[in-house]
Amino acid sequence: MSDQHLARKRFGQNFLSDPNIIRKIIEAIRPLPGDRMVEIGPGLGAMTEPLMARLDHLHVVEIDRDLIARLKTAHSPDKLTIHEGDALKFDFGSLVADGAPLRVVGNLPYNISTPILFHLSAYAERVKDMTFMLQKEVIMRMVAEPGTEEYGRLSVMLQYRYNMGRLFDVPPGAFRPAPKVMSSIVRMVPRPVAECTAVDEALLGKVVTAAFGQRRKTLRNTLKDLLDEAGFAELGVDPGLRGERLDVATFVRIANYIAGQGA
Numbered sequence: 001m002s003d004q005h006l007a008r009k010r011f012g013q014n015f016l017s018d019p020n021i022i023r024k025i026i027e028a029i030r031p032l033p034g035d036r037m038v039e040i041g042p043g044l045g046a047m048t049e050p051l052m053a054r055l056d057h058l059h060v061v062e063i064d065r066d067l068i069a070r071l072k073t074a075h076s077p078d079k080l081t082i083h084e085g086d087a088l089k090f091d092f093g094s095l096v097a098d099g100a101p102l103r104v105v106g107n108l109p110y111n112i113s114t115p116i117l118f119h120l121s122a123y124a125e126r127v128k129d130m131t132f133m134l135q136k137e138v139i140m141r142m143v144a145e146p147g148t149e150e151y152g153r154l155s156v157m158l159q160y161r162y163n164m165g166r167l168f169d170v171p172p173g174a175f176r177p178a179p180k181v182m183s184s185i186v187r188m189v190p191r192p193v194a195e196c197t198a199v200d201e202a203l204l205g206k207v208v209t210a211a212f213g214q215r216r217k218t219l220r221n222t223l224k225d226l227l228d229e230a231g232f233a234e235l236g237v238d239p240g241l242r243g244e245r246l247d248v249a250t251f252v253r254i255a256n257y258i259a260g261q262g263a
């Protein structure tokens with residue numbers, strides 16, 4: 001690599017190097033000067049620099065000390081705030097304490113992409129939108145519809161919180177080093193809070209996890225500890241179905257029914 005930084009596998013480092021793809025991603029993000037934006041994993045700055053060119057200020061969260069040192073030398077703190085550490089532990093709420101909506105972007109390290117998405121879910125009410133590059137296969141699961149093979153816990157839990165769309169694919173050749181898999185860009189916009197709300201989100205998570213725990217089994221089996229035949233009848237849900245047939249709204253109705261029974 002010309003830049004002398006050897007990519008670290010343990011930090012999921014694959015650096016974007018195709019200027020056309022970088023341009024396309026920045027266009028998709030559409031940064032505006034006053035936006036409150038944070039980039040997760042700026043790396044060597046492939047997206048950071050064009051973002052900074054359009055924004056008044058940018059926040060980044062980076063774990064790799066060598067990369068942090070490079071960013072510090074290259075950019076003034078007036079334009080760039082560098083948060084050193086693990087994005088999985090970072091308090092994204094601290095960036096929007098004044099109530100400004102947060103925009104989150106990043107070419108996420110694939111080895112921790114799902115935990116980062118779940119960590120960010122806690123801040124959804126303060127987020128305006130999120131645009132991420134992820135492994136294509138993960139994005140296909142995120143946006144999958146009921147009845148498809150990709151539809152599962154990740155689809156339900158993220159679709160519960162966000163409207164999501166896959167924007168375009170990015171081939172391995174756009175990175176140095178090239179990853180083994182195809183990547184895609186996803187945009188995530190939090191859904192209005194009033195729309196289809198679970199009274200107990202932990203319980204929703206429990207129902208969804210149980211329903212997809214054994215994919216080949218019917219709801220009668222997978223939910224047997226949570227819902228009886230009378231409950232299925234009252235909800236109008238066929239217990240002979242598999243979890244993969246239920247849409248998000250039905251999962252929420254089931255969880256809310258169980259929550260009501262326990263009350």
Ligand code: SAM
Pocket residue numbers: 011012013014015016017040041042043044045046047061062063064067085086087088106107108109110112
């Ligand atoms: N944005 C750059 C690009 O597009 O070329 C780098 C992308 S690279 C796939 C992922 C970046 O996330 C690396 O800079 C890596 O050091 C950083 N990273 C990995 N794990 C992290 C974590 N837990 N918290 C914050 N940054 C992390």
